[in-house]
Amino acid sequence: MNFTFSEDQEIFRDAFKRYLESNVTPEKIRSGWEDNNPFNQARWQELEELGILQSNLDEKYGGLGLDLVTSCLLVEEMGYYALPEPAAEQIFLSNLLINKSADIAKLIDDKNQFISVTHSLSPNILFLENSSKLINLGEDSISIFFSKDINGKKLKSSDPSRDLTNFIFENSDSGLLQTLNDQKSLVNNVVTSGMVMSAAVLIGLSRKILDLATAYTLDRKQFGKPIGSFQAVKHMLAQAAIEIEFSKATLYRAAYSLDNENPLQKLHAAQAKLQAIDACEMVSRNSMQAHGAMGYTWEMDLHIFIRRGWSYKQVWGNKSLLENYIMNQLEKDLPKLGSTYTFL
Amino acid sequence: MKIGFSDSQKKFREEIREWLEKNVPKIPLNSFDTKEGFEEHREWEKKLNSGNWSMVTWPEQYGGRGLNLIEWLIFEEEYYRAKAPARVNQNGVFLLGPTLMEYGSDKQKEKFLSAMATGEHIWSQGWSEPGAGSDMAAIRTTAFKKGDKYIINGQKTWSSRAAFADWTFGLFRSDPESDRHRGLSFILVPLDAEGVTVRPIPQLDGEPGFAEIYFDDVEVDVSNLLGGEGEGWSIAMATAGFERGLMLRSPARFQETASKLLSLYFKNKDNLSGSIESKVLQSWLRAEAYALNIYQTASKLMAGKKIGPESSLGKVFWSDLDHQMHQTALDILGVSSELEEVVADDVASWIKGYMFSYSGPIYAGTNEIQKNIIAERLLGMPR
Numbered sequence: 001m002n003f004t005f006s007e008d009q010e011i012f013r014d015a016f017k018r019y020l021e022s023n024v025t026p027e028k029i030r031s032g033w034e035d036n037n038p039f040n041q042a043r044w045q046e047l048e049e050l051g052i053l054q055s056n057l058d059e060k061y062g063g064l065g066l067d068l069v070t071s072c073l074l075v076e077e078m079g080y081y082a083l084p085e086p087a088a089e090q091i092f093l094s095n096l097l098i099n100k101s102a103d104i105a106k107l108i109d110d111k112n113q114f115i116s117v118t119h120s121l122s123p124n125i126l127f128l129e130n131s132s133k134l135i136n137l138g139e140d141s142i143s144i145f146f147s148k149d150i151n152g153k154k155l156k157s158s159d160p161s162r163d164l165t166n167f168i169f170e171n172s173d174s175g176l177l178q179t180l181n182d183q184k185s186l187v188n189n190v191v192t193s194g195m196v197m198s199a200a201v202l203i204g205l206s207r208k209i210l211d212l213a214t215a216y217t218l219d220r221k222q223f224g225k226p227i228g229s230f231q232a233v234k235h236m237l238a239q240a241a242i243e244i245e246f247s248k249a250t251l252y253r254a255a256y257s258l259d260n261e262n263p264l265q266k267l268h269a270a271q272a273k274l275q276a277i278d279a280c281e282m283v284s285r286n287s288m289q290a291h292g293a294m295g296y297t298w299e300m301d302l303h304i305f306i307r308r309g310w311s312y313k314q315v316w317g318n319k320s321l322l323e324n325y326i327m328n329q330l331e332k333d334l335p336k337l338g339s340t341y342t343f344l
Numbered sequence: 345m346k347i348g349f350s351d352s353q354k355k356f357r358e359e360i361r362e363w364l365e366k367n368v369p370k371i372p373l374n375s376f377d378t379k380e381g382f383e384e385h386r387e388w389e390k391k392l393n394s395g396n397w398s399m400v401t402w403p404e405q406y407g408g409r410g411l412n413l414i415e416w417l418i419f420e421e422e423y424y425r426a427k428a429p430a431r432v433n434q435n436g437v438f439l440l441g442p443t444l445m446e447y448g449s450d451k452q453k454e455k456f457l458s459a460m461a462t463g464e465h466i467w468s469q470g471w472s473e474p475g476a477g478s479d480m481a482a483i484r485t486t487a488f489k490k491g492d493k494y495i496i497n498g499q500k501t502w503s504s505r506a507a508f509a510d511w512t513f514g515l516f517r518s519d520p521e522s523d524r525h526r527g528l529s530f531i532l533v534p535l536d537a538e539g540v541t542v543r544p545i546p547q548l549d550g551e552p553g554f555a556e557i558y559f560d561d562v563e564v565d566v567s568n569l570l571g572g573e574g575e576g577w578s579i580a581m582a583t584a585g586f587e588r589g590l591m592l593r594s595p596a597r598f599q600e601t602a603s604k605l606l607s608l609y610f611k612n613k614d615n616l617s618g619s620i621e622s623k624v625l626q627s628w629l630r631a632e633a634y635a636l637n638i639y640q641t642a643s644k645l646m647a648g649k650k651i652g653p654e655s656s657l658g659k660v661f662w663s664d665l666d667h668q669m670h671q672t673a674l675d676i677l678g679v680s681s682e683l684e685e686v687v688a689d690d691v692a693s694w695i696k697g698y699m700f701s702y703s704g705p706i707y708a709g710t711n712e713i714q715k716n717i718i719a720e721r722l723l724g725m726p727r
Contacts, residue, residue, distance in 0.1 A: 001353070001414045002346045003636075003643035009345075069345050214723045229726040231712070234719035238660075241718055245657045249636035256347050275633055323625055330628065331610055337628075339421040339599035340357075342635050343348050 001343075003249070005073065012055075012066075013073040019050060020081040026301040029084060033160040038084040039114075039130040047087050048112050057095045061111055068092070068193070072200045072255040079204020082308050084161035086114060086126050092197035093117040093190055097135060097142070100189060103180055107144050108133060116147065121191060122315040124155055124164040133177070136169050137191075140184035149175025159307045188266065194316030195269035196254045199276035201312045203251055206244050206276075206283040209305050213237055213287035216294070227290075236286040243279040250275045267329050274322045280309045347639075349418070357418050363395050364426035376432040377551035382466075382508040385432035389463030399437060399461045406445065406457050413642035420594035435505060436460040436467035440513050440532075443583045447530075447571040456532070468506035470514025470533070470557060471580070473499060478713050480515070481525040481577070485559060487516035489573070492566050494518070494531060496539075496559040504707075506555035507544035510535060515576045528576035532568040539563070548699040593662050595635035601669050601697070602631035608676055608689060616676060623672040630665045634658070653721035656714040663704030663711060670698035 005013075023043065032038040047053050056071045057063020075088040094115035098105045108115060113132035116125050125134060134145040151174070152167030214237060217228030227233050254272035257265040284306045288295040295302050313319070330337065336344070349357070373388065374381030392398040393407075401416050402408025411419065431437060441460055444453055459465040476482040485498025496516060506512060512533050519527030535542060539562035544552030571579045609616065609624040637658070641651060673694045674681040683691050705711040719725040 001349060001639065001643060002647075003640040004647050005345060210723075214725060217725060226726050228719075231716065234723075234725050235712065235715040237723055237725070238715035238718035241723060242657050242660050245654075246630070246633045246637050246661050249640040250633045252345070252640070253347060253636050256345055271629055271632060274629060323622065326629070327621065327625055330606055330625075334606065334610060337603040337606060338425065339596035339635065340425050342421075342599070342632070342639075 003252070005069070009070050009073060012070065013077060016050065016052060016074055017077050017080075019046070020077055020083065024081040024083050026082075026304055029082060029161060029304055032084055038161045038163060039127050040085065041130070044085050044087075044114065044130075047085065053087055053090050053112065054095070056091050056099070057111065058099050061098060061105060063095070063111075067259045068196070068255045069252060069259060072196065072252060075197055075200040076204035076207075079201035079308075079312075080208045082161065082205070082208070082304050086116070088197050088201055089117065089126060090114060092193045094135065096190055096193050097186070100186055101142075101180070101183075104135070104142070104144070107177055117190070118169075119187070119191060119194070119316075121317055121321070122194065124166055125150070125152060127163050128152065128165040128167075129163070134175075137183075137187045140187060141179055141181050142183045142187065143169070143179040144177040146175040146177060157311060159311050161304075161308065162311055191316070192266045192269045193258055195266075195273040195322075196251070196258055198312045198316040199247075199251050199254065199269070199272040202273075202276035202280040202309055203244065203247055205305050205309045205312070206240075206247075206280045209280075209283050209287045209302065209309075210237065210240050210244065212302050212305070213240070213290040216291050220292070220294075233290055237290060240283040240286045243282045247272070247275040247279040267326065270317065270322045270325050270329075273317045274319065274326065277313045277319055277322075280313060284309055349414075353415060353418060356415055357422060360397070360419055360422045361426070363397065364422060364428055367391060367395065368426045368428045372427075373429045375549075375551055376430060376505075377507070377547070377549075377553040379508060382432060385429055386463045386466060388429045389431070389433055389466075393462050398463075399441065402441060402457075402461075403445070406441075406453065407461050413645055414639070417594060417596070417639065417642060421596040421599075424594075424596040424600045432505065433460065433463060433466050435469050435509075435513075436465065439469070439583050440467055443530075443579060444570065446582065447579050449567075451567065452532075452570065465511050466505065466509045468503045468509035468512045468535070468555070468557075470500040470503050470506075470512040472502045474501055477502075478710055480580075481528075483515050483517055483528060485516050486520070487518050487529060487531055487564070488520060489518065489566065493563045494529075494566060494569070496531070496533065496562040496564060498559050500557040500559075502545075502554050502707075503557050504554050506535065506542055506557055507552040512557060513570070515580050518573050518576075522574075525577040527574050528580075529573050530570040530576040530579045531564060532570060533559075533562065533564055537562050537564065548702065549696060593658075595631070595638045595662075598631040598662060598665055598669070599635055601666070602628045604690070605669050605673050605676075608673055611689070612676055620672065620675055623668065623675075627665065627669045627672060630661070631669075634662055634665065653717050656709075656717040657722075659708065659714050660705075660711045660718075663701075666697075666704050667701040670694060670701045674698055 032040060051064050052074060054063035055066045056068060059065040071091045078088050094117055098108055110132050114127060114130050115133050115135060116127060116131040117135045118125055119137040128147055128150060131147045134147045134150060136143045150167055152165035155164040155166050157164050217233055218226050220227050251272040254268040257268040291302055294300050373384040376382050376385040389398055399408040400411045400419050404410045444456055471480060473483055473485055487494040487496045500514060503512060512535055515528045516531050517527055518529040539560040541558040543556040545554050547553040605624055605627055677691055680691050681695060684695055686692055720727055
């Protein structure tokens with residue numbers, strides 16, 4: 001039992017963090033919003049040069065072959081800095097599909113391009129125009145399309161960093177490259193991975209939101225002192241810190257279970273996502289409250305992060321779906337519950 | 345990262361499981377907050393010790409097994425699985441024991457550690473006073489040195505287990521000129537000393553789980569001073585650190601409660617509303633989250649990292665969780681939940697646990713104090 005990260009994992013994460021710190025600032029995110037073009041192609045190339053995009057891609061496809069525990073740390077930081085480009089999706093969804101299926105790997109000849117992945121849990125196409133291909137996951141089939149041939153309807157997200165397109169796949173062959181059948185277990189695997197990915201984004205966002213709130217309460221003075229010195233404010237943010245702390249280990253265990261194809265990986269992923277949803281909700285609410293009216297403005301950067309959470313809470317497993325899944329699973333596994341089964 | 349148990353850890357689990365299956369009393373003991381139950385639990389401590397299971401985390405030189413934290417978590421999991429008796433001497437085993445090993449003289453270690461391990465000395469805590477609760481530095485009970493004795497005068501309160509315990513440990517003001525956290529000393533006091541009056545305080549369940557201790561010119565030998573005179577505060581902080589940390593509240597206890605709650609829920613589910621379902625689910629989820637967090641923390645500690653104020657995060661988390669789980673169980677049990685009787689669904693244990701769960705957010709530093717610590721020391725918010 002060694003539930004810690006290796007030095008290499010931490011070094012890689014920290015190097016990536018330094019890149020994000022100077023290259024993904026709220027100003028740059030806002031300028032993408034203003035240009036109506038949140039996907040910055042230059043930054044996407046930088047992410048490739050840094051090895052981030054292909055970090056978990058198998059070495060035989062030119063990737064670094066790192067595990068999803070490492071990816072999880074990277075994606076957490078993408079959340080922390082609200083990176084608009086869909087690198088988290090590339091790692092946890094399309095790279096995973098390529099790694100797990102030689103058929104798909106053959107069809108995706110441009111692995112450094114963004115490949116958008118949709119499923120009923122995340123049906124709107126993310127960054128269609130910035131993607132080269134689109135993979136639509138059915139219940140047990142997987143279809144690969146050329147993105148340029150898809151003519152969908154643009155949708156406006158409450159997060160301007162998310163470019164979304166609606167498209168009805170049924171009965172449409174437009175741009176279809178190939179459909180693979182009998183893919184149920186792979187689809188299930190990608191859905192599980194999507195849960196872990198979105199949970200990691202939420203935890204990163206939550207950490208950032210709390211950091212912003214803490215900094216604000218040190219800065220903002222009322223009654224002659226920083227509002228952070230008042231217990232009502234302290235306790236609100238302390239509770240937020242508690243929620244974040246107790247979501248992390250669940251998240252890392254879920255990533256570890258994915259890497260090791262643990263038979264309970266989907267349950268672990270659902271736990272991680274549900275914990276992360278609850279954490280992000282409380283952290284967002286308490287942090288906005290700590291900001292007072294300033295938190296409710298467009299000018300303050302806080303909402304860049306909070307609204308991103310609104311989306312990631314719902315895609316790749318929302319509360320209702322996760323609760324139902326976990327409850328059914330628990331009823332089935334009842335005899336195997338209890339402390340002695342935590343790691344079985 | 346490698347999550348899972350090694351073969352030797354699995355073997356250790358088998359070993360403790362087997363011993364407990366053979367030795368845990370088939371009929372539950374009386375509560376250790378009754379005279380009769382206290383002695384039954386003392387016997388159990390002796391029994392544990394006979395199998396060398398009483399002080400598993402203590403180093404071998406002090407009669408322990410020198411278990412590391414992961415092994416200790418396994419031990420606890422098996423202990424709760426076997427429904428073994430509560431540890432009447434936890435003040436000694438988990439709080440004073442490690443403190444003695446760090447600060448005690450060889451003579452003190454010799455005198456107290458093995459008596460603690462066998463259950464011969466059961467310890468109570470003497471921190472709080474009527475005017476010193478959350479503000480512990482306001483302690484006024486004095487222990488002034490006279491020759492080779494300390495003369496103790498004053499009053500302690502909320503002393504857990506003091507109604508029937510043999511000894512108490514706590515902080516006393518040894519420097520008459522001092523105030524706040526300076527001039528305090530950590531002293532061990534036998535409760536049968538002349539001038540000690542123990543007045544038990546019945547708790548919410550009606551049993552005297554804690555007591556007031558009055559000291560009226562009580563003479564204690566100077567050899568009962570732990571560490572240096574006037575160094576009591578820093579030693580007490582170390583003790584409180586142990587308490588808030590892993591040792592006192594292992595995750596197994598909450599996971600077992602969560603499983604019990606799930607069973608209760610599935611048995612009655614046809615008559616229950618959605619809000620109950622979601623609370624049951626939350627309980628299980630959070631008990632698991634706590635366990636995973638503790639395994640991660642234990643791994644970090646074993647890799648040589650330190651934890652400090654982080655332990656306050658856990659204290660708030662588990663105490664809120666414990667209350668929520670018991671509250672939900674009572675909501676499922678409905679009208680029978682008030683019955684302190686042995687009836688179906690283990691009703692009596694739920695209502696007892698529910699009462700006890702009210703104390704979690706209060707003892708070992710209230711959750712409000714913990715949140716101040718989190719805000720000030722982890723988040724860097726101003727005092």
